[in-house]
Amino acid sequence: MRFVAMKLHTKEQAPKEGGRETPAEAKPMAQWQPTTEGYLNFLVQSKLVYETMEEIVTNEELAIYKDFQNTGLERSAALEKDIAWFKETQGLEPKEIAPDSAAAEYSTLLKQLAKEDPPAFICHFYNTYFAHSAGGRMIGKKMSEMLLDGETLEFYQWEGELSELLEAVRAKLNTTAEGWTREQKDVCLEETEKAFQYSGQVMRTLFSAE
């Protein structure tokens, strides 16, 4: 899964492993002009995605999801605190999530896949949590410098050593995938492109305050 995901990065995003040329219309990170409202909106949208993931692994009956409960990577509670922090310190209210927003559409898709196609759901699960630990943290650092006077949000803080949490989940993902047929493995790998598409759309809310 990691190999496929890395190839879908642009060379600018991940210079060592990225396989795609950076599209001409993409702004280099150095030229990003985010706003605090846009960043808050991105956090609100992200919270819906993480809440959906976390509800699925907690509530779905399928045994496959049990291994992914309480991994320590959960982000929805942290995001809730961050959203409250924006209200307290900056007087910014979170915007309602529109039903046609990127996160709402992603949430619907995740719920559907969780029931109908667990290997595809697992691909989204991996990409979401691992992307946040890599590129997500790079974005967070940049936003913190540009917009928040260096404040580190809870979204970017984990209890315990992040690398150990990630490796424990990676081991469980590998064990889970070992039980899959070749077709199921392929479904999971092929889903990576969609994970990039939806996460990319949620990421773009950084630049819109709608």
Ligand code: HEM
């Ligand atoms: C601005 C956008 C992004 C940047 C700058 C970025 C950057 C990076 C970098 C530098 C790594 C390598 C980390 C390492 O191993 O040292 C990485 C890993 C990764 N990224 Fe991204 N990324 C971005 C967007 C995304 C998106 C949209 C996804 C998919 C949802 C994604 C999924 C992943 C995954 C799955 C890994 C591998 C983590 C692992 O298994 O260790 N990234 N990213």
